[in-house]
Amino acid sequence: MTIRKQHPAGDPRPYHHGKLAEALVDATFDIVREKGIEGVSVREAARRVDVSSSAPFKHFRNRADLMLAVVDKAVESLRIAVEASFLSQSDPLDCVRAAGDAYLAWSYTHPIHMQIITASCASLPRSADAQHQIDEMTGYWFAWFGAAAASGALRGDPDPCIAAVASGAQLYGLSSAFAEGRCVSPAMAADPLATMKSAFALHLANLRS
Helix, strand or coil, rough: CCCCCCCCCCCCCCCCCCCCCHHHHHHHHHHHHCCCCCCCCCHHHHCCCCCCCCCHHHCCCCHHHHHHHHHHHHHHHHCCCCCCCCCCCHHHHHHHHHHHHHHHHHHCHHHHHHHHHHHHCCCCCCCHHHHHHHHHHHHHHHHHHHHHHHHCCHHHCCCCHHHHHHHHHHHHHHHHHHCCCCCCCCCHHHHHHHHHHHHHHHHHHHEEC
């Protein structure tokens, strides 16, 4: 989101919108889209929402604080999308399928959010709240595979943790490949999300007993 306001020449540019922190976070997503994570600065975010270069420091002490808020927003967006998907499911592998499809749809429509969350695994900090949300989603994932194994729903009696890791890697690999344009055929490129969901469905079908 970019907010532009008109000010008389020479006047200072006080910000009266009331949601400066939110506007700065949204502007940072745009910066990442255009320049990559390395292009982010508090000064650039301030320029994009048309406030003085000192105004953001009422909310963010530095670039690291700003990126922490950006990661938080990306993680929250993912959690909301995934949690909404499996609430009506009861079978563990149906929960896996629903959550996996939601993850693929979210990553496909929010590639910058996905890029930021991926970077937070390596080089960007996470708040305690963001880490808690990620841990909660991971806990669901492993619990579903544990329940599926306990009920005999997994073919060949595999280690449920290995099945969970393999399925998570499948999702990440699919979303990354299509986000980077690495489709193997024009037919797949025509509807990447449908292709990703079909590939994940095939993976799960091979796991079911």
